[in-house]
Amino acid sequence: MEIDKKVLSFLNPKLVDSILKESTLKEVPKGAEILREQQYVKALPIVLEGLVKVYSRFEEKELLLYYIESSQSCVMSFYAARKNTPSKIFAQTEEDSKILLLPVEYLPIWLKEYPDLNDLFFNQYNLRYSELLDTISHLLLNKMDKRLYDHLKTKTTLLNSNAVKISHGQLANELGTAREVVSRVLKKLETDGKISQNAGEIKIIS
């Protein structure tokens, strides 16, 4: 397995060797579904390259939980793996990605043997928790225009680009609102000169 070990350099080198020995590397094309609700988790993912979107669904509405970037893992999978409970979330690639799949049966062993592996997941939990807090403060304090603009901004940052190709309906899903509202607000942002829209692509200007 010819993986760039730098991505895992924050872990104990011995642990990295052990992980690489037992895990499998999977290359997943953009847009593929990795995990569905109710599915049991047999392998814990660590994203080496690319971007994975994690979301859940309430009554037809989709709610974006977080993005897994390179060298991050998925706390929801971690929980499901530890407790052997079915997944409550969906995961889908947003770009072509390389994902390392750690078999769950080794997880307790590694956690015991290499205590600093715990830290990785504590940090991830904390990160995800903070992100949710941000989402909530956004919901409570900001209006749609600011929420939508910020959402686009983080999307472009994650993609290292100043443009996103996404439909209004999809954006509406991710923000828990309706398509018409997104259309309207995007129009306003456009006349305000903050974004531009062309051929299904949204560009951030300022």
Added chain:
Amino acid sequence: MEIDKKVLSFLNPKLVDSILKESTLKEVPKGAEILREQQYVKALPIVLEGLVKVYSRFEEKELLLYYIESSQSCVMSFYAARKNTPSKIFAQTEEDSKILLLPVEYLPIWLKEYPDLNDLFFNQYNLRYSELLDTISHLLLNKMDKRLYDHLKTKTTLLNSNAVKISHGQLANELGTAREVVSRVLKKLETDGKISQNAGEIKIIS
């Protein structure tokens, strides 16, 4: 220290002994502030009896994060303690409480020595994360009447009572809305026969 060890029975007995040896027990009256924003965390709390409210503040608005019930701990303090960063939250007792204070310098040792202590915090993180998800779905899907009613319901459940003594303004804070709105909605819930109000006390009827 004459503490009922049953409350900590989910932990390794040896660990419990070690914890009891090094920790101090604090009895805190109802309504006392335990932790402020920006304060450094020198002792990690485990609540033995009572109820502690954890909340944060954005721009004058208070946001309820979670309640710490008996035999639970505080993940925000845990994080602040591990990283030695100042607290981002406030904590306040909602009832007379007995709190065990674990000195943070022992934390890394215990976590290493007794790996199942990690599980306690993973479980707490997961619990808090799920609670935030519930909050968000509430914000996205429900109107004020349902949000307020459910909020009162969980409050009474936590207090093992069917009545709560709380001002409309305080409720407004906890839900991130305005006092007048709470007054209005409570009135509606009252005429619908779901609650009753007497002398500053709100009773859940159905």
Added chain:
DNA sequence: TCATAGTGGTGACTGTAGTCACTGCACAGG
């Protein structure tokens, strides 16, 4: 005793965003 602060109740107004209904456009497949 009166002043004051804290709380609760209400009517009137307003803005945001969710919904409905419809149009137009592009593109793929029969």
Added chain:
DNA sequence: CCTGTGCAGTGACTACAGTCACCACTATGA
């Protein structure tokens, strides 16, 4: 070629909740 499907744009309407400006009641203590 037409047709169906998915996406975008828009005007009209509505309802919820946030805000403002009041008034009333109760406790507290100076």
